[in-house]
Amino acid sequence: MDRILEVNNLTKSFNQGKSFALKNLNFHIDRGHICAVVGESGSGKTTLIRLIAGLENPDQGEIILNNYLVSSLKKVVAPEKRNIGMVFQEYALFPHLNVMDNIIYGLTKSKNKKERAQEVIDLVGLTNFEKRYPHELSGGQQQRVALARALAPKPSLLILDEPFSNLDAMMRHQLRNEVFNIIKKTGVTAIFVTHDTQDALAVADEILILQNGQLVQKDEASKLYNQPQSIYVASLFGNTVQLNKGLKKAFRCPLKEDCCHAIRNENITINASDCEYVTEASILKRTFLGTHSQLLLKLENGENLTVVTNEAVLGDTLKIGFNSKDVLQFDE
Numbered sequence: 497m498d499r500i501l502e503v504n505n506l507t508k509s510f511n512q513g514k515s516f517a518l519k520n521l522n523f524h525i526d527r528g529h530i531c532a533v534v535g536e537s538g539s540g541k542t543t544l545i546r547l548i549a550g551l552e553n554p555d556q557g558e559i560i561l562n563n564y565l566v567s568s569l570k571k572v573v574a575p576e577k578r579n580i581g582m583v584f585q586e587y588a589l590f591p592h593l594n595v596m597d598n599i600i601y602g603l604t605k606s607k608n609k610k611e612r613a614q615e616v617i618d619l620v621g622l623t624n625f626e627k628r629y630p631h632e633l634s635g636g637q638q639q640r641v642a643l644a645r646a647l648a649p650k651p652s653l654l655i656l657d658e659p660f661s662n663l664d665a666m667m668r669h670q671l672r673n674e675v676f677n678i679i680k681k682t683g684v685t686a687i688f689v690t691h692d693t694q695d696a697l698a699v700a701d702e703i704l705i706l707q708n709g710q711l712v713q714k715d716e717a718s719k720l721y722n723q724p725q726s727i728y729v730a731s732l733f734g735n736t737v738q739l740n741k742g743l744k745k746a747f748r749c750p751l752k753e754d755c756c757h758a759i760r761n762e763n764i765t766i767n768a769s770d771c772e773y774v775t776e777a778s779i780l781k782r783t784f785l786g787t788h789s790q791l792l793l794k795l796e797n798g799e800n801l802t803v804v805t806n807e808a809v810l811g812d813t814l815k816i817g818f819n820s821k822d823v824l825q826f827d828e
């Protein structure tokens with residue numbers, strides 16, 4: 497498959513090399529793929545996309561876009577010459593231009609600007625909104641204009657930086673699905689930064705995980721979720737309990753001491769009787785969370801454990817357990 501983006505040995509530091517934002521990154525994205533970039537705050541997500549966009553220059557390494565070297569120590573192609581479309585969290589529309597003119601503005605080279613602008617307006621479902629100004633649109637509609645503007649010049653790569661974080665939960669999921677359906681329809685290759693790992697699991701062909709400026713795993717969503725390579729990766733995708741010595745003892749599970757083991761909260765069964773590993777627990781505290789409750793438990797051997805459950809829990813004691821097939825194992 498042909499590669500749209502190739503990143504080799506990419507390194508970036510700030511403060512005269514004192515703090516590393518990215519260390520020796522290597523990865524590629526195939527044509528037509530959607531890649532999500534996920535990682536805790538400060539892991540280097542923004543720095544990575546700023547380097548790809550050409551808004552920062554690397555200390556080391558190279559970026560190849562559509563088989564063309566755009567960034568290295570010797571060569572730097574200006575951001576506007578990289579043929580990249582950008583969609584930001586805060587839409588970045590011109591307030592004094594209507595929808596049509598906001599989109600035409602980005603079409604510097606095109607001959608049939610109006611026709612192309614109309615094409616992308618129709619594509620994002622904003623037909624008849626051409627004459628509206630940004631302040632006359634909802635947040636979701638503004639984000640669709642931003643997407644249309646980014647797609648209009650037919651970019652080689654689309655970068656989306658936290659595109660839905662300004663929207664409320666209901667709107668987010670609806671717009672997320674709409675936006676990524678449009679992206680898939682156009683076949684454009686996309687890389688997007690998100691804090692919401694559900695977004696990444698739902699729409700990305702592959703997910704790239706950053707930790708302290710290093711790439712720690714890049715895989716398709718289901719592999720990443722089912723076979724995380726570290727507790728850090730597992731924890732990004734949901735509540736995960738590390739099975740320390742005390743917990744292993746409480747559940748009487750014969751897991752090797754020299755490996756790190758963990759269990760996802762959703763694989764811990766409340767009121768368990770037929771699990772392989774079971775222990776009695778008393779409830780120290782219940783916190784009501786709407787659809788779920790959080791329980792702080794004291795296990796038989798005195799260990800504390802916090803679990804989240806949507807099951808009705810009656811009484812002050814219960815049996816909890818899990819099965820060996822659900823245990824995650826890491827070498828760290």
Ligand SMILES: Nc1ncnc2c1ncn2[C@@H]1O[C@H](COP(=O)(O)OP(=O)(O)OP(=O)(O)O)[C@@H](O)[C@H]1O
Pocket residue numbers: 510511515516517535536537538539540541542543544
């Ligand atoms: N211009 C800068 N000057 C100095 N340090 C910077 C600069 N930009 C980023 N950094 C540092 O580089 C590291 C990576 O930052 P970056 O913004 O890329 O992380 P991030 O994963 O996008 O974080 P967040 O999710 O909070 O936006 C951080 O330690 C940050 O403090």
